[in-house]
Amino acid sequence: MRGYDDDKNTKIYLAIALVAGLILGAGFNGLIGSILTGSGQLNIISVPDNIGAVKSTNVKFITFINGAAVGNVNITLSGAAVSHGTTDENGMLELPVYATTNGSISVTASRSGYRNGTSVIKATPSLDVSAIPSSITADVATYVTFTVKSMGKPVTETYVNISGAGIALEGMTDSSGQIIKQLNAPNTGKIVATARMDGYAEGSAIVTSASQEILTISSSSGSLTVNVPAYLTFTVTAGGSPVSDAGIRISGAAIGDGITNADGKTIVLLTPHTTGTITAWASKTGFAGGSTSITSTGTQSLSISASPSSITAATPTFVTFTVKSGNSFISDSTVTLTGAASGNGVTNQNGIAIILVNSTGTGTITATASRTGYTAGSVTFSGVGQQTLSVSATPSNLTNGAATFVTFTVKSGSHPVSGATVSVSGGGITEDGMTNTAGQVTMQITASGTGTINVVARKDGYTDVQMTLAH
Structure with a gap:
């Protein structure tokens, strides 16, 4: 690792892995102290100092002066990656560093009262290795496809070493960046496929050899x-x-x-x-x-349910019938309708039959489920009358020849009705609109001439309603 001071003078080359602690022994402290001069000069180490481009790598930063840890130091990254953080009281910080491109990443260590320390992390293209499948069974021969890419593109003629769980294989990727190997691991554990090629940071993938499930x-x-x-x-x-x-x-x-x-x-x-x-x-x-x-077992009884449990008279509605015996869905069961509506259907493998039901009037509809070997079951649901609509207009009096925005409100009882069609005709007007969730629709209307302006609101399952506009 090459370190620099603010004057860009080279201070030291360090090849040191300080992960568990900053300084390994008093003798090493003396070595750093003898090389790094200047009591106020911050020094920084990055581990690793060479990372892959277009990927995230966890990098440990260590700050010290003359072999002694210095904490609460601001770490700033610029260049091929941008990030920042602050070392802890032991002078250590771990950051995920994402290099967006190849090149250098400048690292600056700063703290009030100290001279800045700088270093450089190199970002090089990395080899990304994937394995399909990523898990195999021990003692079972399995073909595994290893794919090597860099920055999203396949890399050809890449050396791939495959080892672990009793396997030792190697080969080169083809024009698609792939190599296919038959793996028959005698042991359980990890099988590591490592890809290497000059000019790239090596990459690897793990295939797990597992015992029989x-x-x-x-x-x-x-x-x-x-x-x-x-x-x-x-x-x-x-x-x-x-x-x-x-x-x-x-x-x-x-x-x-x-x-x-x-x-x-x-x-x-x-x-x-x-x-x-x-x-x-x-x-x-x-x-x-x-x-x-x-x-x-012997003969069992059927149960049947209907959804919805009520429909509107004279309005065709799809009703879903579910037939069970205990907790089991029963297929090939016949569903027969009697009463205010008639019809029939047969359940599928999920015990469901969907029937379009059109009640001729209000009253009770009985659905009976039957099948050979079972006791029949039934359920009732209702055919109810159509609900009524009301419609109002604001304003309700128009001036001939003047374009006017009129808001129509459609309700059923006190509840707004969405999706209702409002049609305006007469007096030289022909307009249509559909109400929103508030039961309203606004139209620009220009009345002309004489004659009645009729407003009709309608929706399936409801009785139509009509009003007039004055002009």
Whole structure:
């Protein structure tokens, strides 16, 4: 590390790692004291003094005079990186330094009563290394792609050394800045891929070699009914992460198999042939297997819910029906509507059926869920009358030939109604607008001639309302 005083005179070259303490022993104090002259001259060390460009690096700054620590010193960076901070009472400061470009970073140490100390940190292009995947399983051969870039661009013909966890490999990056290696680590631990090339600060990436993880398998339903087909979703994870391409084998009161997708899921159609236990076993090379159990029982009852729980008469509305048996969603259940509305639908694998319901009048609508092997369930919801609207205008009296801004307010009861269409016609006027969240819309209207000016407010689910403007 090269240090300077305010006169730009070279004071010292220091190759010293002062991380745990400032001065290592009294003998070293004497050495610094003999080299650094001037009792009021601040000196500063930066560790490291060469960092990568276009990346953040933690740099430790150490301030002292003649081997003795000096605290509360202001550190200012300029040039290829800009930052500042103050050393603690032991003369130490750690800052994240982000070099925006290649070049030099000037470091200035200042404190009242002392002469400034300066030093330079060099920012050079750094090699950024990435590994995909970044984790492998010990004793399982896995292809890993290492990519070397600098300042966002691939670096070709870069030497890459790969070592650790019993692996020792090397190679050169191709025209895409990549090198692909098959890793089969006999041990667990870190595998370090280090990239080196003249003119660049070296970079590295870590691939973790882990022991076999235990597969965890879960089912979308913990209970099935004898002789009733059901689609079950099995999810396989390891350490909380989904596992793809895991094999699922199902045995016992029902049989089946499947392979998980990228989300660690597979859907299997099961039909229990007897009561008892169904076992689902998950397996994959490099993992310890796992299992879960499902109970096969006799006839179960259905429950059904509706959302929304009321609709407006003569206004077609999509209603979502959810069918369950216990806590399990039931697919392929028929939903039938009777009463103030009619219709039917069939639930999907999530136990949901969406039906467009058009109540012919007010009253109760009954939705009944049925499926072979289950006791039917039902729910009621209401068809209610349309709500009424009111509309007012300010001003409500217009002068012919004069452009006037008129604010129309639409309410239902005392509540403003947004999204209502307001149409003005007659008296030479044809205008339309839509109310905002305050139930208001403002239009510029110019009345001309004679005749009635009609104002109509309307919205689905509400009864239209009309008023007139005087002119």
